[in-house]
Amino acid sequence: MLTEERYATILRILEEKKAVTVVELTRALHASESTVRRDLTALHKSGRLYKVYGGATAIDNNYSSAEEDMKTKAGLFNEEKTSIARAAAALIRPRDFVYIDAGTTTLRLIDFITEKSATFVTNGLPHASHLAAKGLKVSILGGELKAVTEAVMGPEALASLRLYNFTKGFFGTNGISPGSGFSTPDASEGLIKRTAIGQCAHAYVLADHSKFNCISPITFANLSSAAIITGKLLDRKYLDYTHIIEGE
Amino acid sequence: MLTEERYATILRILEEKKAVTVVELTRALHASESTVRRDLTALHKSGRLYKVYGGATAIDNNYSSAEEDMKTKAGLFNEEKTSIARAAAALIRPRDFVYIDAGTTTLRLIDFITEKSATFVTNGLPHASHLAAKGLKVSILGGELKAVTEAVMGPEALASLRLYNFTKGFFGTNGISPGSGFSTPDASEGLIKRTAIGQCAHAYVLADHSKFNCISPITFANLSSAAIITGKLLDRKYLDYTHIIEGE
DNA sequence: CAAACTTAGTCAAAGTCAATCAATCACACG
DNA sequence: CGTGTGATTGATTGACTTTGACTAAGTTTG
Numbered sequence A, B: 001m002l003t004e005e006r007y008a009t010i011l012r013i014l015e016e017k018k019a020v021t022v023v024e025l026t027r028a029l030h031a032s033e034s035t036v037r038r039d040l041t042a043l044h045k046s047g048r049l050y051k052v053y054g055g056a057t058a059i060d061n062n063y064s065s066a067e068e069d070m071k072t073k074a075g076l077f078n079e080e081k082t083s084i085a086r087a088a089a090a091l092i093r094p095r096d097f098v099y100i101d102a103g104t105t106t107l108r109l110i111d112f113i114t115e116k117s118a119t120f121v122t123n124g125l126p127h128a129s130h131l132a133a134k135g136l137k138v139s140i141l142g143g144e145l146k147a148v149t150e151a152v153m154g155p156e157a158l159a160s161l162r163l164y165n166f167t168k169g170f171f172g173t174n175g176i177s178p179g180s181g182f183s184t185p186d187a188s189e190g191l192i193k194r195t196a197i198g199q200c201a202h203a204y205v206l207a208d209h210s211k212f213n214c215i216s217p218i219t220f221a222n223l224s225s226a227a228i229i230t231g232k233l234l235d236r237k238y239l240d241y242t243h244i245i246e247g248e
Numbered sequence C: 001c002a003a004a005c006t007t008a009g010t011c012a013a014a015g016t017c018a019a020t021c022a023a024t025c026a027c028a029c030g
Numbered sequence D: 001c002g003t004g005t006g007a008t009t010g011a012t013t014g015a016c017t018t019t020g021a022c023t024a025a026g027t028t029t030g
Helices: A003-017 A022-029 A034-044 A069-074 A079-088 A104-111 A125-133 A152-159 A187-198 A236-240 B005-018 B022-029 B034-045 B066-076 B078-089 B102-110 B127-131 B153-160 B187-198 B236-240
Strands: A019-021 A051-052 A055-057 A097-100 A119-122 A138-140 A141-148 A151-153 A166-172 A173-177 A181-184 A200-206 A220-223 A227-230 A243-247 B018-023 B050-052 B055-057 B097-100 B119-120 B137-140 B143-146 B152-153 B167-172 B174-175 B181-184 B199-204 B220-222 B228-229 B244-246
Touching: A003 A019, A003 A022, A003 A034, A003 B018, A003 B050, A003 B167, A019 A022, A022 A034, A022 A055, A034 A051, A034 A055, A034 A079, A034 A104, A055 B102, A079 A104, A079 A200, A079 A227, A097 A104, A104 A125, A104 A166, A104 A200, A119 A125, A125 A138, A125 B143, A138 B153, A141 A152, A141 B127, A151 A152, A151 A187, A152 A187, A152 B153, A166 A187, A166 B078, A181 A187, A187 A200, A187 A220, B005 B018, B005 B034, B005 B055, B018 B022, B022 B034, B022 B055, B034 B050, B034 B055, B078 B102, B078 B228, B097 B102, B102 B127, B102 B167, B119 B127, B143 B153, B152 B153, B152 B187, B153 B187, B167 B187, B181 B187, B187 B199, B187 B220
Parallel strands: A097 A119, A097 A166, A119 A138, A166 A200, A200 A227, A227 A243, B097 B119, B097 B167, B119 B137, B167 B199, B199 B228, B228 B244
Antiparallel strands: A019 A055, A051 A055, A138 B143, A141 A151, A141 B137, A173 A181, A181 A220, B018 B055, B050 B055, B143 B152, B174 B181, B181 B220
């Protein structure tokens, strides 16, 4: 079987089952464990799945580009995310210099921006595109592009980030926990987030309630380094660690 | 069997199965492995399939949305532009380090790229997006975004451009003339083009016949600094100034 | 904390590749 | 009718890529 065929089969299985073990794949593909592992490594590198101990899982694919409307409307906690985006956009003041992190939550934020005198910098391709379409001043970070998320990553992005001093920054996250702070599944993504947060006078993390008490592999900041903007705070203990802004 | 018959058969099988091995094709075509390989190489070069190790896969342009089709079909000199794009894409060799200039002509070029081992850098947002969707290695220049063209501009873009040494670069133009060389209407755009061309070992300007003997305000290169890829060369005098590649 | 399992890395074997070459064929020309 | 020319084909080659088995190191689980 061709390499590409195996890739396609693996991704098809993942789409269906969301998670699969190496052993299951060796049977499905009639290939050796070594080959399956190599395939998973390649697909992981190109961002088409997450490799985990013992197998792989489907990408957390709330990211998207073109068919944004369709996907977001189908997305989870849609109302909550909208109210979060609205609350975040309200924080932007005249002549602010704002960093917007790649990701769907922050993408929604752009729709609610009304402040025309602010300047924006982002590492998300769709974000840059939307901001420009609204007639706002926008720059994009340079660097390698990750296919799935359409986000700019890598050493070049990090270097150019360090030149900026943002007044405000808006970030997405996959997990929030008192012990592990804000965390994300991808290492290079985490590195960008960590660096960007360091360049912001005020950092805000946008998170719906499902992200609380979750831990992802890579921590990119501790709780005290950013305020959290969320829909409805269910777990009051987070008030001990950082400032919380509730939407609506 | 005639060469064209084999081509047709291969493409028909691919359309149905999406992937096929060389061995399967030798049986289906009653031809030797050498012949099948030669056919695949030819079809790959002309952008009608992807050659992969062990066989070939169908081209999946699932990213080219209906909207885009409309746009491209509505454009002027559509056929000529397609053949220019095809000829340009065929120039990309394994491990090339390629710059792709923002603009619609170069955007079309991306559809025909079959070389997976090359690395791409671009200043066009849609270009980066398409390249990434095809699973190619791609970086984007950092800098300010121009709203209309979705192209990255400005001092930051210039600075990061100077770090790269491209093996090949593909550019659009608004005017070509013996006296004023290649020219464009926008100053900052011209500056980017000028700098980028300087970083390319081989530069190619893609231009349909309507661009010849036109002059735009800003000259970004003289004729000798880039080869011209065009559909059909009407004015033979340009052969005195630079190398010309005619599509189809 | 030890057994069971998982992993990245190395290696030889099998498979695949582009390049070369001689054989074949069609066609043109004298 | 024979010879030359160019195009196409299939066999062969040495170089390269992929594969699966094995191993030593690391991780999970009871």
